[in-house]
Amino acid sequence: MKTKKCIICGKEFQPRDRRRKTCSDECFHKSCVLGRKKRRSDKGKKIPESQKEKISNSVKKAFSTPEMRKKLSENRKGKKISDSHKKNISSGVKEALNTPEMRKKLSESHKGHEVTEETKKKMSEKAKSPERLPQQQECAKKGTAAAQKSPLSGRFETNINAKEWVIMDPTGKTYKFTNLRNWIRENIELFTDVEDAADDSKIVDRIYHGFSTIKRNTIAGKSGTTWYGWSVIGWGDNLNNLQKQQKKAKTAKEE
Numbered sequence: 534m535k536t537k538k539c540i541i542c543g544k545e546f547q548p549r550d551r552r553r554k555t556c557s558d559e560c561f562h563k564s565c566v567l568g569r570k571k572r573r574s575d576k577g578k579k580i581p582e583s584q585k586e587k588i589s590n591s592v593k594k595a596f597s598t599p600e601m602r603k604k605l606s607e608n609r610k611g612k613k614i615s616d617s618h619k620k621n622i623s624s625g626v627k628e629a630l631n632t633p634e635m636r637k638k639l640s641e642s643h644k645g646h647e648v649t650e651e652t653k654k655k656m657s658e659k660a661k662s663p664e665r666l667p668q669q670q671e672c673a674k675k676g677t678a679a680a681q682k683s684p685l686s687g688r689f690e691t692n693i694n695a696k697e698w699v700i701m702d703p704t705g706k707t708y709k710f711t712n713l714r715n716w717i718r719e720n721i722e723l724f725t726d727v728e729d730a731a732d733d734s735k736i737v738d739r740i741y742h743g744f745s746t747i748k749r750n751t752i753a754g755k756s757g758t759t760w761y762g763w764s765v766i767g768w769g770d771n772l773n774n775l776q777k778q779q780k781k782a783k784t785a786k787e788e
Contacts, residue, residue: 540564688715696769700744703762714741752781 536545539556541563546556555561580588595601614622629635659665684691695712702708702723710716717724717740718731730736743760750757751765758764 688712688718690715698744698768699766701764701766707766713744717741 537548537554538545539560540554541560542556544556548554555564596605630639660669680686681688685693689695690711692712692715695715697709697711698713698716699707699709708716708720714737717737721731721736721740724730724740725736727733727736744763744765747758747760747763747765748768
């Protein structure tokens with residue numbers, strides 16, 4: 534075996550085995566103390582992003598070889614995966630599939646793919662099975678709660694289906710806002726004196742349908758363009774939409 538240099542004192546020595554890096558027990562204990570100190574000092578230190586990327590790429594490269602995949606699959610055979618491990622795998626897969634490049638790749642790979650009637654039948658039977666009912670109910674509850682909090686689907690001005698409105702009250706005062714239902718809930722006292730009316734979906738829906746009827750009648754050029762003295766001046770992205778729709782209705786009648 535080749536001679537080595539001691540990492541503590543620098544002396545050359547004949548190692549007893551390949552792993553030995555110190556010439557004596559005294560130097561070995563010193564190296565242990567230094568190692569402990571280094572580990573303590575390294576605690577809490579952040580790894581640079583460039584180093585993280587290098588580590589990640591090298592690990593991916595190492596595990597992407599066919600030999601390594603085969604080895605891993607053989608090691609996993611017959612082993613049960615813990616719930617925490619399943620969650621980690623699930624979150625990792627979701628993160629990997631959530632990138633714009635992967636979405637594009639998946640959409641391209643699915644183009645022209647047709648699901649057979651047999652597959653549709655199997656999927657339908659699986660979805661209707663009583664075993665999946667509690668899971669579906671739980672998912673539906675979570676989905677509803679998440680949708681209500683989301684700025685894109687909840688009771689907010691940023692809702693994807695919300696439109697801009699300009700309406701006029703019986704006194705001639707105008708109100709400009711986005712999301713009609715949300716505005717009605719916030720200003721319910723303008724329409725009724727009932728307590729907690731904003732939480733009553735029936736009252737909110739009745740007022741909403743009143744304004745929707747005004748809009749439809751105005752577009753069609755029919756009577757009934759007011760609702761208890763309230764009227765609609767404009768709606769949509771372009772507030773001149775009203776005049777455009779009226780012109781369309783007139784030309785349609787003339788034809």
